[in-house]
Amino acid sequence: MSRTRQPFRSAEATSLTAESANKDSTDRLFxxxxxxxxxxxxxxxxxxxxxxxxxxxxxxxxxxxxxxxxxxxxxxxxxxxxxxxxxxxxxRKLLERTFDYLKANPLVSRAVPILAELRRDVQERVDLSLFDDLTMLYLVRLQSKRDSFYAHLIGRRVPTFCTSGGRAVLARLPDERVLDILARSDRRRITPRTTVQLEEILKRIEEVRQLGYSLALEEIMIGELAIAAAIVDKDNKPIGAIHVAGSLSEWEPSDFARKFGPLVIAAAKAVGTA
Missing domain, CATH: 1.10.10.10 (Winged helix-like DNA-binding domain superfamily/Winged helix DNA-binding domain)
Structure with a gap:
C-alpha cells in the first residue's frame, strides 16, 4: 500500500500571497x-x-x-x-464554491464521461489535472481500491516538474517555456525517487515527446506509478492532463506503460476535441 504523505505546498506557493500583497499595495482597484x-x-x-x-x-x-x-x-x-x-x-461554504468552479469549467464537463469510461476499462485510479504553471491541480479523481487519503481529494496541488501529468504538459511546451518553469520550480525531493536534476528532467521530457505519454515511478508517492498524457486546446497548447495511477506491487512499469499508454493518449485527445 502507498505511504500517505502530507499535501505538497511549494515554497513559491507559500510566498505567493505576501508577494502579491506587496505588488498590489499600489493598485487603486485592489x-x-x-x-x-x-x-x-x-x-x-x-x-x-x-x-x-x-x-x-x-x-x-x-x-x-x-x-x-x-x-x-x-x-x-x-x-x-x-x-x-x-x-x-x-x-462547508467553501465546498459550494468548489462546486461552482467545477460546474462552470468546460474542461470538467467534457472530461467526466471520458474519464468514467477510462476508469471502467483500466480498473485503476484515473485523474484529471489542470496545468497551473509550477503546479498541476487535481480537478477530478476516480478512485481505485488502495488509495491513500490525499489521493482521494480534489484541489490538491502537485509539482509540474516531477509528476507524470506535469511532464506530459511540459513536453508540449516550447523549450524556453520549459526552462523558465524548471528554473522557477522548487525542485526538492518529495520521495527518494523524485527527479530533481535539470538534465534528467529534460531527458525525460524529451522521452515524453517521443512516446506521447509520461511515466513516473514513485516521484511523489512511495509505491505508486502513474502514466499521463497532456490535454491540448484548439491552439494546441497544453491545459491539463489525464493520469492513470497504479501500484508497483501489482505492475511492472513496462507492462503498465504498454497497456495504459495508448489509453491515456486516446482519452486526452478525446477530451481536447470533445
Whole structure:
C-alpha cells in the first residue's frame, strides 16, 4: 500500500500571497481587506488541524485583532467553522464554491464521461489535472481500491516538474517555456525517487515527446506509478492532463506503460476535441 504523505505546498506557493500583497499595495482597484480575508483562508493550506486565532494571525501575516475580526466575519458567512475540539476549520461554504468552479469549467464537463469510461476499462485510479504553471491541480479523481487519503481529494496541488501529468504538459511546451518553469520550480525531493536534476528532467521530457505519454515511478508517492498524457486546446497548447495511477506491487512499469499508454493518449485527445 502507498505511504500517505502530507499535501505538497511549494515554497513559491507559500510566498505567493505576501508577494502579491506587496505588488498590489499600489493598485487603486485592489481591495486589501478582501485580500486579507483570503489570506486567512489560505492559512489553512499547511495544516489539517483546527487553528487558534494566534495561529491564523501568524499564518496570514496579520495582527491578532485583525485576524479576529476577519475570522469572525468568515465564520458568520459560513466559510470558517468551529472545530469539534476547539479552534477554527474551513467551513462547508467553501465546498459550494468548489462546486461552482467545477460546474462552470468546460474542461470538467467534457472530461467526466471520458474519464468514467477510462476508469471502467483500466480498473485503476484515473485523474484529471489542470496545468497551473509550477503546479498541476487535481480537478477530478476516480478512485481505485488502495488509495491513500490525499489521493482521494480534489484541489490538491502537485509539482509540474516531477509528476507524470506535469511532464506530459511540459513536453508540449516550447523549450524556453520549459526552462523558465524548471528554473522557477522548487525542485526538492518529495520521495527518494523524485527527479530533481535539470538534465534528467529534460531527458525525460524529451522521452515524453517521443512516446506521447509520461511515466513516473514513485516521484511523489512511495509505491505508486502513474502514466499521463497532456490535454491540448484548439491552439494546441497544453491545459491539463489525464493520469492513470497504479501500484508497483501489482505492475511492472513496462507492462503498465504498454497497456495504459495508448489509453491515456486516446482519452486526452478525446477530451481536447470533445
Amino acid at each position: 481591495v486589501q481587506s478582501v485580500a486579507r480575508a483570503f489570506r486567512v483562508l489560505e492559512g489553512f493550506a499547511n495544516t489539517p488541524e483546527p487553528m487558534s486565532l494566534s495561529q491564523i494571525a501568524k499564518a496570514a501575516g496579520l495582527d491578532k485583532s485583525g485576524a479576529q475580526r476577519l475570522a469572525y466575519t468568515l465564520t458568520k458567512l459560513g466559510y470558517l467553522e468551529q472545530g469539534a475540539a476547539g479552534g477554527l476549520v474551513p467551513g
